[in-house]
Amino acid sequence: MRVVVPFGPRKLQGFIIGIKDSVDVESKKLKTIHEILDVTPVLNDELLKLGYWLTSETLCYMISAFQVMLPTAIKATYKKRLQLCKQEEIAPEILYLFQDKEAIDFEVIEQQPHLYRTIQQEIKNGTVEVVYQVKDKVQKKKQRVVQPELPEDKLELAAFELKSKKQQDVLYYFVENYKSAPLKVITEELQITDAPIKALVKKGFISEKYVEVYRNPYDDDDFEQTKPFPLTEEQKQVITPILSSITNETYNPFLLYGVTGSGKTEVYLQSIAAVLKKGKEAIVLVPEIALTPQMVDRFKGRFGSQVAVLHSALSVGEKYDEWRKILRKEVKVVVGARSAVFAPFENLGIIIIDEEHESSYKQEDNPRYHARDVAVWRGQYHKCPIVLGSATPTLESFARAKKGVYELLTMEKRMNEQALPTVEIVDMREELRDGNRSMFSKALHEKIADRLEKKEQMVLFLN
Incomplete structure (x- = not known):
C-alpha cells in the first residue's frame, strides 16, 4: 500500500510492506503517516516477495524493485506549495499573493524573485510553511x-x-x-x-x-472472433506436455524450438484456452517490435475483452487503465512487452515468452532484470508452466534444454509445408578477384534484376 510520509522538510511516497505490534524505537522518534494513497494494496503478497527476490538478485534498492512493477501513472509527482499559517502576522505583500487561498504553488513565488528574502523570513517566523503535495501522474477518467x-x-x-x-x-x-x-x-x-x-x-x-470509465485503446467489437484451428501432428506433440502441466498444476519450463511459420502462436492460444477453462490467468510476453496490430488481433480475436494489452505505444492513462483491469480481475490474459511480466495476477496458469532470444527482455536501467528470470520465479511460485518460444533460441536456453533444465519441444515443419528460404553467403573477396568492384555481388545483382523484371519488391539491409 502506498503512503505519503514526512522525510525531513519534504513529503515522499513510500510503501507499507509489513505491520508490527511494537518496535524498539522511542515514540518521540516516530512520525505519523501523512496520507494513505490507496484504499487497497497495489502490490499483492506474491509481488512483495518478488520485490525482495529482485532486490537480492539485482542488488537494487527495494523501492526500485517495487516501483518497476507499477505503471508510470501511479509513480508519484511532487508539487511544492506555500501554506498560509498565521494570516494576521504575515507581511501584506506576501498575503496579497494568496488572494484568499490557504496555499499557493511555489511557482508563484519563483516569479517574484524580489520577495525571496521576505519569504525566507516569513518561513522562519512560522507565518508560512513549504509543503510538498504527492499526487499520481494521471487522474481517473x-x-x-x-x-x-x-x-x-x-x-x-x-x-x-x-x-x-x-x-x-x-x-x-x-x-x-x-x-x-x-x-x-x-x-x-x-x-x-x-x-x-x-x-x-x-x-x-x-x-x-x-x-x-476506462480509456480503451482497442474497441473489442472491431476484432473478428476466431475459433481454434485443427492442430497438426507436430503441434499436438508439443502441446500435450504443456496441457499436462496445466492440468496437474506443476511448474515446468519448456523451450518451444519451432521454425518460422510452424504454428507456435496457435499452440500458445490453445494452451491459454486450457488455462482459462480452469479459471486461471495467463501472461504472454512479446518483444516491443513484434507487438503489432496483427499480433493483438490474434489474441483479441480469440479471447475478446478478456485480454489486456500493455506496450509503449499506449498513453500513460491507457496503460494505467489496462493495469487496473488486471488488478480488479476484469481480464484473464495480458499480452505485453517486458514489464507485463509483473502483471498483478494472483492465479497464474501459464507464462509464455515469444521470441525468447530477443535482447529487449533485458532491462538496461536499474533494476537490471531479465523478464525470463522473473517469469521463471513466478512460474515456480504459482506452480505453472513457462513456455519459451523461438525459431532461434539463445545459447543459454538451448544449453539448459540439452541439460534437461528445460524440456525441449521441437517443431521442424511449416504450417503451409513450404520449404524455408535458402540462404546464400557470398565471399566478396572472391568477387574482387573476379574483377567485380561493385558493392553488390554478381548473384545479388542478378536476383535484383530478376525481381525488377517481375515487377516485385525487395528490401536491402545495410550494416
Whole structure:
C-alpha cells in the first residue's frame, strides 16, 4: 500500500510492506503517516516477495524493485506549495499573493524573485510553511452519465405534459431506453446541447452523475472472433506436455524450438484456452517490435475483452487503465512487452515468452532484470508452466534444454509445408578477384534484376 510520509522538510511516497505490534524505537522518534494513497494494496503478497527476490538478485534498492512493477501513472509527482499559517502576522505583500487561498504553488513565488528574502523570513517566523503535495501522474477518467428518476409510465406522462420539444425528446429517449446513458451519446443521438438535460435535472425527472470509465485503446467489437484451428501432428506433440502441466498444476519450463511459420502462436492460444477453462490467468510476453496490430488481433480475436494489452505505444492513462483491469480481475490474459511480466495476477496458469532470444527482455536501467528470470520465479511460485518460444533460441536456453533444465519441444515443419528460404553467403573477396568492384555481388545483382523484371519488391539491409 502506498503512503505519503514526512522525510525531513519534504513529503515522499513510500510503501507499507509489513505491520508490527511494537518496535524498539522511542515514540518521540516516530512520525505519523501523512496520507494513505490507496484504499487497497497495489502490490499483492506474491509481488512483495518478488520485490525482495529482485532486490537480492539485482542488488537494487527495494523501492526500485517495487516501483518497476507499477505503471508510470501511479509513480508519484511532487508539487511544492506555500501554506498560509498565521494570516494576521504575515507581511501584506506576501498575503496579497494568496488572494484568499490557504496555499499557493511555489511557482508563484519563483516569479517574484524580489520577495525571496521576505519569504525566507516569513518561513522562519512560522507565518508560512513549504509543503510538498504527492499526487499520481494521471487522474481517473470520468464520464457524465444521465439516468431516469421516475418510473417508465410516469416518465411518459411527464413528457406528454412538457412544452419543450427537446425536453420531450430526452424523456421519450429514456422511455424507449430505460437505463442510464452517457450524456455524450444522448446529445449526439438527439442532436441537442446539454441545456434540456440540465432543465430536466432541476425538475427532478432525471439525474446526472460522473462515473469512472476506462480509456480503451482497442474497441473489442472491431476484432473478428476466431475459433481454434485443427492442430497438426507436430503441434499436438508439443502441446500435450504443456496441457499436462496445466492440468496437474506443476511448474515446468519448456523451450518451444519451432521454425518460422510452424504454428507456435496457435499452440500458445490453445494452451491459454486450457488455462482459462480452469479459471486461471495467463501472461504472454512479446518483444516491443513484434507487438503489432496483427499480433493483438490474434489474441483479441480469440479471447475478446478478456485480454489486456500493455506496450509503449499506449498513453500513460491507457496503460494505467489496462493495469487496473488486471488488478480488479476484469481480464484473464495480458499480452505485453517486458514489464507485463509483473502483471498483478494472483492465479497464474501459464507464462509464455515469444521470441525468447530477443535482447529487449533485458532491462538496461536499474533494476537490471531479465523478464525470463522473473517469469521463471513466478512460474515456480504459482506452480505453472513457462513456455519459451523461438525459431532461434539463445545459447543459454538451448544449453539448459540439452541439460534437461528445460524440456525441449521441437517443431521442424511449416504450417503451409513450404520449404524455408535458402540462404546464400557470398565471399566478396572472391568477387574482387573476379574483377567485380561493385558493392553488390554478381548473384545479388542478378536476383535484383530478376525481381525488377517481375515487377516485385525487395528490401536491402545495410550494416
